[in-house]
Amino acid sequence: MTQIISSLAQISSRYDALFVDLWGCVHDGVQAMPEAVTALQDYRRKGGIVVLVTNSPKPRAGVEVQLQKFGVPTDAWDTIATSGDSARSAMFRGAVGEKVFFMGEWERDEEFFTPLKLLEDPLNIxxxxxxxxxxxxCCGPFDPMADPADLRPQLLYAKTKGMKLLCANxxxxxDRGEVREWxxxxxxxxxxxxxxxxxYFGKPHPPIYDLARRRLYALGHDIPDSQILAIGDGAQTDIKGATGEDIDSLFISGGLARADTKTSHQPDPEALTAYLQREMSMPTYTIGQLR
Structure with a gap:
């Protein structure tokens, strides 16, 4: 049974590092969540390390720019691991070939194709x-508001040709503010x-957790998994991934699952239990919003 807590500070002393999801936890796709920012700042002031672990298809530098735009201060985090960086590395190593068809919004995703300087002899995509x-x-659908089924003709053609699809997110x-996007x-x-x-290269799959650990190590910290807490609002991404890595987790019920868990300030215990059973998810802790 998950333990419902009232604040991160209630449990944070048990952990040396946090793997923190961004969208729905630290910002809502439009602006920062003040209580979450304060909680992370307080955690870092006490010596904790915050790794932002996001399924964004953007490279780390692009996420940094986005965080600044949303008003998330740099003293709320230490480093960033993105699904985009894991996926880019695989792409430039030839995971889906040299000639690729792009799905996404080019103005948003162009930087995904910036060559990786850290690789020796990256493929010329x-x-x-x-x-x-x-x-x-695939960094996303061409239209995030349209039914993904609209892409069936292109996907059927790709399947008949035996193409692999690299999923960057x-x-x-x-939820971008109050608007839900694919x-x-x-x-x-x-x-x-x-x-x-x-x-796949982002949560809940292993590559992004390996990248997050490498980011920690690059900061000079060799922290065992038992001392890491993963935080996120996705039962099938953040929590499933943490469970697979044997990392404790804190579920943010007021994100994607706020309606199912009847979360206002805190989740309704019965609704939360029903939701987690349905999702076959068992986070270590649950809180309405990161605070």
Whole structure:
């Protein structure tokens, strides 16, 4: 049974580092959440390390710019691990070939294709039309408000050609303020259901956790998993991933699941239990919002 807590400070002394989700926990896609920012600042002042672990398809530098835009101060975190960085590394190593078809919003996702300087002999990725492609790079649907099923014709063609789909963001949906949008994970899920092969690098899959640990180590910290707490609002991403890595977790019930858990300030215990049972999820702790 998950333990409902009232604040991060109630449990934070048990952990040397946090792996913190961004969207729905620290910001809402429009602006920072003040209580969450204060909680992370307080944790860092006491010596804790905060790694922001996000399924954003953006490289780390792009997320830093976005955080500044949303009003998340730099003293609320130490480093960042993104699904985009894990996926980019795989792309430039040839995971889906050299000639790729891009799905996403180019003005938002162009930086995904910036060459990685850390790799030796990265592949020279060429963006081509679908009928010339060896694989697909998906940073999201072309229209985040449209039903992903609209992409079935392109996905069916790709499946018949045996193309792999690299998913830069395993999230199914996010809430931008009060508006719910589809993410790359919805496209990848559909492609898999159609019989295609999707490759994942963000939560709940291991590559992003390996990257987060490397980010910690680069800061000079070799922290065991038993001393790390993962925080997030996605039962099938943040919590499932933490469980798979044997890392304790704090579920933010007032994010994506706020309606299902009847969360205002805190979740309704019965609604929370029913939701977690339905999702087959068992976070170590739960709180309405990060505070």
């Amino acid at each position: 060429e963006l081509v039309d679908l009928d010339q492609a060896e694989g697909i790079v 395993p999230d199914i949906v996010v 993410c790359a994970g919805a496209v990848a899920r559909l492609y898999t259901e159609m019989g295609g092969e999707s490759l």
